[in-house]
Amino acid sequence: MVAVKYEFIKQCKQTGARLGRVHTPHGIIDTPTFMPVGTQATVKTMSPEELKAMDAHIILSNTYHLFLRPGHDIVKRAGGLHKFMNWDRPILTDSGGFQVFSLSEMRKITEEGVHFRSHLNGDKLFLSPEVAMEIQNALGSDIMMAFDECPPYPAEYDYVKKSTERTSRWAERCLAAHARTDDQALFGIVQGGMFADLRVQSAKDLTSMDFPGYAIGGLSVGEPKHLMYEMLECTVPHLPANKPRYLMGVGSPDALIEGAIRGIDMFDCVLPTRIARNGTTMTSNGRLVIRNAKYTDDFGPLDPNCNCYTCTNYSRAYIRHLLKADETFGIRLTTYHNLHFLLQLMKDVRQAIKDDCLLDFRNQFFAAYGLNDNEKGF
Amino acid sequence: MVAVKYEFIKQCKQTGARLGRVHTPHGIIDTPTFMPVGTQATVKTMSPEELKAMDAHIILSNTYHLFLRPGHDIVKRAGGLHKFMNWDRPILTDSGGFQVFSLSEMRKITEEGVHFRSHLNGDKLFLSPEVAMEIQNALGSDIMMAFDECPPYPAEYDYVKKSTERTSRWAERCLAAHARTDDQALFGIVQGGMFADLRVQSAKDLTSMDFPGYAIGGLSVGEPKHLMYEMLECTVPHLPANKPRYLMGVGSPDALIEGAIRGIDMFDCVLPTRIARNGTTMTSNGRLVIRNAKYTDDFGPLDPNCNCYTCTNYSRAYIRHLLKADETFGIRLTTYHNLHFLLQLMKDVRQAIKDDCLLDFRNQFFAAYGLNDNEKGF
Numbered sequence: 001m002v003a004v005k006y007e008f009i010k011q012c013k014q015t016g017a018r019l020g021r022v023h024t025p026h027g028i029i030d031t032p033t034f035m036p037v038g039t040q041a042t043v044k045t046m047s048p049e050e051l052k053a054m055d056a057h058i059i060l061s062n063t064y065h066l067f068l069r070p071g072h073d074i075v076k077r078a079g080g081l082h083k084f085m086n087w088d089r090p091i092l093t094d095s096g097g098f099q100v101f102s103l104s105e106m107r108k109i110t111e112e113g114v115h116f117r118s119h120l121n122g123d124k125l126f127l128s129p130e131v132a133m134e135i136q137n138a139l140g141s142d143i144m145m146a147f148d149e150c151p152p153y154p155a156e157y158d159y160v161k162k163s164t165e166r167t168s169r170w171a172e173r174c175l176a177a178h179a180r181t182d183d184q185a186l187f188g189i190v191q192g193g194m195f196a197d198l199r200v201q202s203a204k205d206l207t208s209m210d211f212p213g214y215a216i217g218g219l220s221v222g223e224p225k226h227l228m229y230e231m232l233e234c235t236v237p238h239l240p241a242n243k244p245r246y247l248m249g250v251g252s253p254d255a256l257i258e259g260a261i262r263g264i265d266m267f268d269c270v271l272p273t274r275i276a277r278n279g280t281t282m283t284s285n286g287r288l289v290i291r292n293a294k295y296t297d298d299f300g301p302l303d304p305n306c307n308c309y310t311c312t313n314y315s316r317a318y319i320r321h322l323l324k325a326d327e328t329f330g331i332r333l334t335t336y337h338n339l340h341f342l343l344q345l346m347k348d349v350r351q352a353i354k355d356d357c358l359l360d361f362r363n364q365f366f367a368a369y370g371l372n373d374n375e376k377g378f
Numbered sequence: 379m380v381a382v383k384y385e386f387i388k389q390c391k392q393t394g395a396r397l398g399r400v401h402t403p404h405g406i407i408d409t410p411t412f413m414p415v416g417t418q419a420t421v422k423t424m425s426p427e428e429l430k431a432m433d434a435h436i437i438l439s440n441t442y443h444l445f446l447r448p449g450h451d452i453v454k455r456a457g458g459l460h461k462f463m464n465w466d467r468p469i470l471t472d473s474g475g476f477q478v479f480s481l482s483e484m485r486k487i488t489e490e491g492v493h494f495r496s497h498l499n500g501d502k503l504f505l506s507p508e509v510a511m512e513i514q515n516a517l518g519s520d521i522m523m524a525f526d527e528c529p530p531y532p533a534e535y536d537y538v539k540k541s542t543e544r545t546s547r548w549a550e551r552c553l554a555a556h557a558r559t560d561d562q563a564l565f566g567i568v569q570g571g572m573f574a575d576l577r578v579q580s581a582k583d584l585t586s587m588d589f590p591g592y593a594i595g596g597l598s599v600g601e602p603k604h605l606m607y608e609m610l611e612c613t614v615p616h617l618p619a620n621k622p623r624y625l626m627g628v629g630s631p632d633a634l635i636e637g638a639i640r641g642i643d644m645f646d647c648v649l650p651t652r653i654a655r656n657g658t659t660m661t662s663n664g665r666l667v668i669r670n671a672k673y674t675d676d677f678g679p680l681d682p683n684c685n686c687y688t689c690t691n692y693s694r695a696y697i698r699h700l701l702k703a704d705e706t707f708g709i710r711l712t713t714y715h716n717l718h719f720l721l722q723l724m725k726d727v728r729q730a731i732k733d734d735c736l737l738d739f740r741n742q743f744f745a746a747y748g749l750n751d752n753e754k755g756f
Contacts (some may be wrong), residue, residue, distance in 0.1 A: 042700060042707045068509045070674070070699040078677050078695055086691045296448065299456050318457055321448040322420060328706050329420045 001245070004143060004185035004212050006031075006244045013356035015261040016236070017349070022058075022213075022244050024142040024263070025091040025183050026082065029057040031265035031350055032246065034256060034342045035092060037273060040065050041075070044273050045332045046339070048087045054308065054340040055171065055347070057089040058142075060268045064099030066128075068118050072138040080140030092139035092268070095132045095189075097148045098217070098249070106259040109149065109254045111166065116213050129173035129184055139179050145215060146174040148189040153221045160193035187213040187246060194227055196234040203238035214239050215246040216264075232262040240309075253282060253345055254371045257301045258364050260349050272338035277331050279323045286370040288316075290334065295320045308340035309333075332351035382563030382590050384409075384622045390735035393639040394614070395727070400436075400622050400643070402468040402520040403561050405459065407435040409643035410623065410719045410727055412634060413470060415651060417454070418443050419463040422651050423710045424717070426465045430684065431567050432718040433725070436468040436520075438646045441513050442477030445505075446496050450516035455462070458518030458582060471519035472554075473510045473567075475526045476595070478629070487527065489544065507551035515558050518540075523554040524594060526567040531599045538571035545569045546583035553587055565591040565624060572605055574612040581616035593624040594642075603633065610640040614714070631660060631723055632749045635740050638727050650716035655709050657701045660719045664748040666694075668712065673698045686718035689710075 009019040020030040036043045036051060039062045043051060051059065051108050061081060065370045066072060076242040078084040097114075098197045100107055103118035104125075107262055113128025132147035151160045168213070188206035192198030199262060216235055219228045239245050250256065251269020259267060271280065279291040283303035290302070301311035302319065310333040312318070322330025345365075352361035365371075384519035385684075387397040400407040405415070414421045415430060417440045421429060429437065439459060444450060456462040459469055475492075478485055491506025511524035526545040529538045549566050556564045566584035569574035584592060594613055597606045610625070617623050621641045628634065629647020650660065657669040661681035679689035680697065688697070688711040689721060700708025723743075730739035743749075 009583075040699075040703045040705055041696070042705050045706050047707065047710070065703075069703055070695070074675055074695060074699070078693060079673060084693070084696055086696075277681045295454060297452055315456060315462070316453060317448070318419070318462055318464075321418075321452070325443075325447055327418055327420050328423050328709070329425065331706070332423075332425070 002185070002212055003181065004244070006213070008241065008354070009107075010235070012353040012358045014359040016263045017260045017353045018265070019265060019350055020244070020265060020351040024058075024185070026088060026090045026142050027057070029266075030091055030123060030350060032260040032346055033057055033250050034251065034257075034346045035060045035266065036339050037062075037268055038085070039270070040069070044277070045083055045335045045337075048085070051087070051339070052337060054336065054343050056089070056343060057340070058092060059087060060092045060094065061139070061141070062096070062099060063093050063132060064096035064103065064127075064141070066139060067096060067125075067135050068096060068120055072135045073276050076138040076140070077098050082140065083341065090142040092143040092144065093136050093139055094248075095145040095147040096127050096135070097132070098150045100127055101150055101152075111169075113147075118294075119312045129170045130177040133174055133177040133179065133186075137178070137184065140180075141184060144178070144184050144186045144212065145358040146186060146188050146211075148191055148217055150218045150221065151191065151193050153194065153223045156195055157195055160191075160195060161198055162200050164198050164207070166193045167286050168202065171206055171209060171211075175211070178196050185212040187211055189217040189248070190225070190235055190239075191214045191218045192231075192235075193218060194231060196224055199231055199235045202239055207238065207240055209270060211243070213244040213246065213250050216259050217248045219247065220249045220255070224367045225258075228255070229258055229262065232259065232264065251342065253342065253369060256342065256345060256364065257349060257358075257365060260353075261358060261362065261368045272342050276334035276338045279330075279334060282338050283367055285370075290320050291323055302337050303341070306337065306341065306369075307343070308337050310337040311342075380563070380590055381559065382622070384591070384620060385485060385713065388731065390731040392738045393738040394641040395638045395731045395736050396641060396643065397728055397731040398643060402563070404438075404466060404468045404520050405435070407644075410634075410638040410724055411435055411644055412437045412629065412724045413644065413646040413649045414717050415440075415646055416463070416465075417461060417648070418447070421717075422655070423706065423713045426463070428687075429465070429713060429717070430467070432714065432721050434467070437465060438470045438472065439517070439519070440474070440477060441471050441510060441517070442481065442505075442515060443473035445474060445503075446498055448682050450513045454516040454518070460518065468520040468625070470521040470624075471514050471517055471523065473523040473525040474505050474513070475510070476528050478528075479528055480506055489547075491525075494645050507548045508555040511552055511557065511564075515556070515562065518558075518676040519562060521591065522556070522562050522564045522568050524549045524564060524589075526569055526595055528596045529569065529571050531572065531601045533571055534569065535573055535576075538569075538573060539576055542569045542571070542576050542580050546580065549584055549587060551587075553589070563590040564590055565593050565594040567593045567626070568613055568617075569596045570607060570609075571596060571612075572601055572607070577609055577613045578616055581613050584587060585616065586617055591622040591624065593626050595626045597625065598627045598633070603636075603648070606633070607636055607640065610637065610642065614641045629720065631720065631747060632744065634723060635727060635736075635743060636714070638731075639736060639740065650720050651713050654712035654716045657708075657714050659711060660716050661679060662746055664744070664746075668694060668698050669701055680715055681719070684715065684719065684722070686715050686722075688715040690720075721738055
C-alpha cells in the first residue's frame with residue numbers, strides 16, 4: 001500500500017545530515033541525492049544511457065509541460081512516462097503549480113484551482129488538486145507532488161498566510177483524489193514563504209495528513225541564501241524522521257551541501273543543464289566559462305579532477321570550438337559534465353556522512369570552489 | 379610509403395559493383411562504404427561512440443570549415459584531428475574547394491588559387507593547392523583531397539574545359555606540396571562537368587599522376603540523376619582497378635545503390651544528417667516526416683524493419699513530441715536512425731555483391747522505397 005519507503009542508515013556526527021535510501025517501484029535512490037530535470041520527458045541533450053552512466057538514480061519531469069505537450073493522455077497511452085521516454089529508474093513529477101505561477105499567462109487563483117492560459121498557444125486551461133492528480137496518475141511517476149501555490153519573494157505576511165492555508169486545504173484534496181496509491185507515492189509540500197511561524201504551521205498541517213514524503217517548496221525564489229537556510233532550520237525539525245525530505249529547485253553546489261547538512265535528502269534544479277547550454281561549467285576549482293578566449297588553445301580537460309566522459313575524452317579547446325560553432329555535441333559535453341559533477345558531489349556528500357566528516361568536506365569544497373561565504377553561491 | 383591501399387575482393391556477377399577493403403593508418407574500411415559528414419570536427423549531434431555503434435568505418439570532415447574555425451594550427455597543436463575530436467578510425471578531409479565555391483563570398487579564381495571572404499566574418503582569405511595541402515597535413519586526415527574547382531551546373535563547355543584543365547594543373551601542385559605521404563594519402567578529383575570527353579580527359583590527366591585513389595567530383599550539383607549516372611559510366615572505366623573510387627557528395631539511397639552498381643567504392647553526403655534535423659527520416663518503406671500529425675499517437679518505431687538504437691527504444695509519438703518541443707534529443711534520435719539506415723544499406727549492398735545479386739537487391743529496395751524511376755530520388 002506504500003509505494004515509497006525511506007530507509008534511514010545513519011546521521012553524520014558533525015552535522016544534521018543523514019544517509020539513507022528511498023525505495024520506489026522503479027528502484028532504490030541513495031540519499032542525499034540530486035535529481036536531473038527532464039522537463040519535457042527528456043533531460044535536455046542527454047540519453048537515458050548517459051544518465052545511467054553518470055549514475056543518476058532518479059530524474060524529475062514537469063507536469064505542466066507534459067500536460068500542455070504532448071498531453072498526459074498520449075503519455076498514458078504510450079504506457080506511462082517511463083516507457084514513453086525509455087527510463088526505467090524512478091521518476092518524480094512536480095504538480096504543475098510552480099510552472100503555472102512562473103510561466104503561464106493571465107492566471108487566476110480561486111479556491112477551486114487556477115485558471116490560466118498556455119504559454120505555448122494561449123489556450124485556456126485549468127489546474128486544480130484533482131486535475132494535477134489525474135495528470136500525474138496518467139504519467140505514472142514513482143513520486144507525485146501535491147498541487148500547491150508557491151508565493152513570490154518578497155510577499156506580504158497576510159498573503160503568504162492565506163496562500164499557505166490554501167495549500168494545506170489543496171493537499172487534503174490531493175490525498176483524496178490520488179488514485180494509484182499502490183504504485184505512486186504522493187509527497188506534500190511545505191510552504192510558508194520566509195516566515196518561520198507559517199513554515200512551522202504548514203509543516204504541522206501537512207504531517208498531520210501522513211504523506212509518505214515531504215517537500216519544502218517556495219525557497220530558492222530570489223531570497224538571500226542565509227534566509228533559505230534559516231527556513232530549512234525552522235522547518236526540518238517538524239518533519240518526520242522516517243520520511244524523505246525534498247528541497248525543491250535547489251542545485252548550486254553550495255546549497256546542496258548546506259541543504260544536506262540541514263537534513264535534506266533530495267534536490268532538483270535546472271541549473272546544471274541550463275548553464276551548460278551557455279557554456280558555463282562547474283569544476284572542482286569553481287566556475288569555468290568555456291567560451292572564454294583563453295581556452296582557445298587549452299588542451300587540458302574541463303576539470304583535471306573529474307573522470308567523467310567529457311573530461312576523459314575532450315579538451316577545453318575542442319569544447320570551446322563546438323560551442324562557438326553552434327554544434328550541439330558541445331552542449332552534450334558540458335551538460336554531461338555538469339550533471340556528473342553534481343551527482344559526484346552527492347556521492348562525496350554521502351561518503352562524508354558515512355565518515356562523519358561532512359563539515360570538513362564542506363570547508364574543503366568551499367575553499368577549492370571559491371565559496372567562502374554563503375552569499376556568493378554559484 | 380603508401381598510406382592507403384585498396385584490396386579488391388570480388389565483383390558482383392550482376393553488375394559492375396565491387397567488394398573491397400581500403401587499408402588506412404587508422405584501420406580498414408569495407409567498401410562500398412558511406413562516410414558520415416563531420417563538417418566542423420563533429421558529426422552533428424552524434425558522439426564518436428554512437429558512430430562506432432552504428433558501424434561507421436570512416437567519417438569526412440571539411441577543410442574549409444576547420445581552416446576558418448578553430449583554425450588548422452589549433453587542430454595540429456591538439457595532436458591532429460583524430461585526437462582533437464576523439465575519433466580513432468579513418469578520416470577523409472576534402473580540400474575546401476567545393477565550399478569556397480558554394481559558401482564563401484566575393485571569390486576570385488586565379489591560376490595561383492582562390493581569393494575569397496569568410497562566410498563567418500568577412501575576413502579576406504586565400505586557398506590554393508599548396509595551402510590546401512598545408513591545412514590537410516596539419517589536420518592529419520588519412521585521406522586528403524586535391525584542391526579542385528567544381529564548376530556549377532549548368533555550365534558552358536568552354537568554361538568547364540578551362541576549369542578542368544586548371545584542376546589538373548592544381549592536382550600536380552598538390553602532389554608536389556603534400557608533405558606527409560607516409561601517413562596521409564592524397565586522392566585526385568576527376569572533374570569535367572556533364573561533358574563525357576572532358577570527364578575522360580580529366581581521368582586520363584589524373585591517372586597519369588598516379589594518385590593512391592580517385593574521386594569523381596562535380597556531380598550531384600543539380601543535374602538530373604540519369605546524367606550523373608551517364609557521367610559515372612564514362613568515367614569509371616578510365617580509373618585504375620587497383621585504387622579506390624569515391625563519388626563526392628552523394629547520399630540518397632537510390633544513388634548509393636546506382637553508384638555502387640557502376641563501380642564506386644566510397645560516398646559521402648550531408649543528406650541523412652541534414653534532413654534528420656528537420657524530422658525527415660529514411661525507412662525501408664520510404665521517407666517518413668515525423669512531425670506529421672498522424673504520428674501523434676503512433677507508438678510504433680520509426681521503421682519496423684530497423685534494429686537501430688532509435689527504433690529499438692523509442693516510438694514515433696515520442697520522437698515527434700521531442701521535435702515539436704525543440705528538444706535536441708529528438709534530432710539525436712533521427713540523426714542516429716538516418717545514418718544507421720545508410721550504413722546498413724551499404725552493408726546490404728556489400729552482401730548482395732558477395733551473393734552476386736545486387737541488381738535483384740536494387741529492384742526490391744526500390745520497390746519497397748517507392749523508387750521505381752531514377753528521377754524520383756530521395
